[in-house]
Amino acid sequence: MELLIMSKARRKEKEREMRRNEIVDAAEKLFFSRGYENVKMEDIARELEMARATLYLSFKNKEDIYAAIAIRASNIVREMFQELNHKDLTGIEKIRYVATTYHEFYKKYTGYYMAYYHSGMFDYQNSPDLEELRRIRIGSFRMVVEAVREGIKDGSVRNDIDPVATTLVMLSMSNNALAISPVTKMYMENYGLNQDELYERTVDMMLQSIENLEQARRN
Structure with missing residues (x-):
C-alpha cells in the first residue's frame, strides 16, 4: 500500500x-x-x-515563468563556461575566453540571453525559481572573479585591482556592448561599426586595462 x-x-x-x-x-x-x-x-x-x-x-505570474526560462539560459551559460575547466590558460586568457564565450551565447541563443539579462530586474523574494536563478548566476559570476584572482596570482593581471569590482565592471561593459540602446545603434550605423566589432573592441579595452603589461612584454 x-x-x-x-x-x-x-x-x-x-x-x-x-x-x-x-x-x-x-x-x-x-x-x-x-x-x-x-x-x-x-x-x-x-x-x-x-x-x-x-x-x-x-x-503565480509571468515573472516566475520568465525566471524558469532564465534558468534554462543560465544552465546553458554555465555549461559553456565549464569548458574553461579543461583548458590550461593564464588568468587573463581565461577572462578573454569567458568574454568570447558570453558573446557566442548571445549570438547563438539571443532569446535566452535576453531572459538571462532582463530577469535580474525581478524581486528574488518569495520565488523558488528566482532564488535558483540567483544561485546559478552567482556561481557563474564567481567563476570570472576566480579567473581574475588567478591572473593576479600568475602575474598576467595587475595586482592593484579588486577582483570583484573588476568583474562587475567587465560584466557591465559586456552587456552594454550586447544589449545596445537605440542611440548607440544610431552612432554605430553612422560610423559603419557592427556589433561584433564593438564587442571585440570592448573586450580588448577591458583586458588592456587590467593586463600586467610588464609580464606581457617579457613574454
Whole structure:
C-alpha cells in the first residue's frame, strides 16, 4: 500500500513537471517572438489552450515563468563556461575566453540571453525559481572573479585591482556592448561599426586595462 501511494505521488510530481515544462516551452516561444513586455498570462494560456486558473497552479505570474526560462539560459551559460575547466590558460586568457564565450551565447541563443539579462530586474523574494536563478548566476559570476584572482596570482593581471569590482565592471561593459540602446545603434550605423566589432573592441579595452603589461612584454 505504501509503495502504491509513493508511486502515485511520483506520477503526480512527474505530471506537474511535464505541465510546467509545457508552459515554459509555450511562454518561451511567445516571449522570444513578441518580447517580455508584450506577453500576458492570458496569452500564454491561450497558446496552450489552457484555462488561466490551471496556468496559475504552476506559476503565480509571468515573472516566475520568465525566471524558469532564465534558468534554462543560465544552465546553458554555465555549461559553456565549464569548458574553461579543461583548458590550461593564464588568468587573463581565461577572462578573454569567458568574454568570447558570453558573446557566442548571445549570438547563438539571443532569446535566452535576453531572459538571462532582463530577469535580474525581478524581486528574488518569495520565488523558488528566482532564488535558483540567483544561485546559478552567482556561481557563474564567481567563476570570472576566480579567473581574475588567478591572473593576479600568475602575474598576467595587475595586482592593484579588486577582483570583484573588476568583474562587475567587465560584466557591465559586456552587456552594454550586447544589449545596445537605440542611440548607440544610431552612432554605430553612422560610423559603419557592427556589433561584433564593438564587442571585440570592448573586450580588448577591458583586458588592456587590467593586463600586467610588464609580464606581457617579457613574454
